Amino acid sequence: MLKHETFKVAVVGLGRVGVTCAYALLLKGLVSDLVLYSREIKKAEGEKADFEHGMPFLPHATVTATDRFEDLEGTDLVIFTAGCAQKPGQTRLDLTKTNCAIVDAVIPKIVKHAPHTLILMVANPLDIMTYRAAVVAKLPTGRVFGSGTLLDTARFRTHLGKAVDVNPTSIHAYVLGEHGDSSFAPISTATIGGKPLLSFDSMTKEHVDWALEQARKDAYNVIAEKGATYYGIASVVARIVQAVSRDEQKIMPLSSPLSGQYGLENVALSLPSVVGRNGIHEIIDLPLALDELESLRTSAEVIHSHLDEV
Numbered sequence: 001m002l003k004h005e006t007f008k009v010a011v012v013g014l015g016r017v018g019v020t021c022a023y024a025l026l027l028k029g030l031v032s033d034l035v036l037y038s039r040e041i042k043k044a045e046g047e048k049a050d051f052e053h054g055m056p057f058l059p060h061a062t063v064t065a066t067d068r069f070e071d072l073e074g075t076d077l078v079i080f081t082a083g084c085a086q087k088p089g090q091t092r093l094d095l096t097k098t099n100c101a102i103v104d105a106v107i108p109k110i111v112k113h114a115p116h117t118l119i120l121m122v123a124n125p126l127d128i129m130t131y132r133a134a135v136v137a138k139l140p141t142g143r144v145f146g147s148g149t150l151l152d153t154a155r156f157r158t159h160l161g162k163a164v165d166v167n168p169t170s171i172h173a174y175v176l177g178e179h180g181d182s183s184f185a186p187i188s189t190a191t192i193g194g195k196p197l198l199s200f201d202s203m204t205k206e207h208v209d210w211a212l213e214q215a216r217k218d219a220y221n222v223i224a225e226k227g228a229t230y231y232g233i234a235s236v237v238a239r240i241v242q243a244v245s246r247d248e249q250k251i252m253p254l255s256s257p258l259s260g261q262y263g264l265e266n267v268a269l270s271l272p273s274v275v276g277r278n279g280i281h282e283i284i285d286l287p288l289a290l291d292e293l294e295s296l297r298t299s300a301e302v303i304h305s306h307l308d309e310v
Helices: 016-028 041-059 092-113 126-137 148-165 204-227 231-245 290-309
Strands: 007-010 033-037 064-065 077-082 118-121 144-146 249-259 265-277 279-283
Touching: 007 092, 007 231, 016 033, 016 231, 033 041, 033 118, 041 064, 077 092, 077 231, 092 126, 092 290, 118 126, 118 231, 126 144, 126 249, 126 265, 126 290, 144 265, 144 279, 148 231, 148 249, 231 249, 231 265, 249 279, 265 290
Parallel strands: 007 033, 007 077, 033 064, 077 118, 118 144
Antiparallel strands: 144 249, 249 265, 265 279
């Protein structure tokens, strides 16, 4: 966000993920105005009061608690976290029907009162929710997108970094496809310091496979141990909001509806995407190996099968 510029963000859904995302935005000073929307106004007002008690120690922002979509007017970005949370033993895809119904009911109301907003989908099943929201919202291409596999990628890089004793931020390797069990890692394009990932003596194919499997399991493990994941995704959302508010044109693995990339359409998946103040304006065409392309198509088939149920 540029100096003296306003950036209004609304968080729709004040469960643990929504509230933690809102707090992360305030801590980083990424918003000038923060709207907390919940069907339960007392919940929104309580969160607002708790935030405001700490505001003397944070960058200034105006916080509004509401149960009225009218208060989203003028919003630059809506963070959609509404929906049922994943429970121990559930996959993200188990939430499809219930959470798509919420999208169908809420997204039109958001767009009615904030027709120029961007919409960042965070609720699961992420890719299905992103596609459904884009269809319902009818906003220009790139204005509805999801947090995608950015968190999966962070987890993957963290596990890879342990093998070579390198900071994960210096590892250029993505997790792509579904934000879920059919995700994959295109190792053919992965590098560390410009060197191919597998050219490091301590980095074997077995370790890469292990790191990807760990990244897939991480959410399940955290949910089993503490009931929900929210700190990691809040950090991801804050980073995306920073890229949008500052118009960084940052490349991130985000989910958005595809329009022919790799022969795929009518589905949302994560691919490296350029994101800035107007949302996603370009999807990077990686030279995927044949097996990686097949993994991408498998992700698409998984998501298509669940979209068909809805």
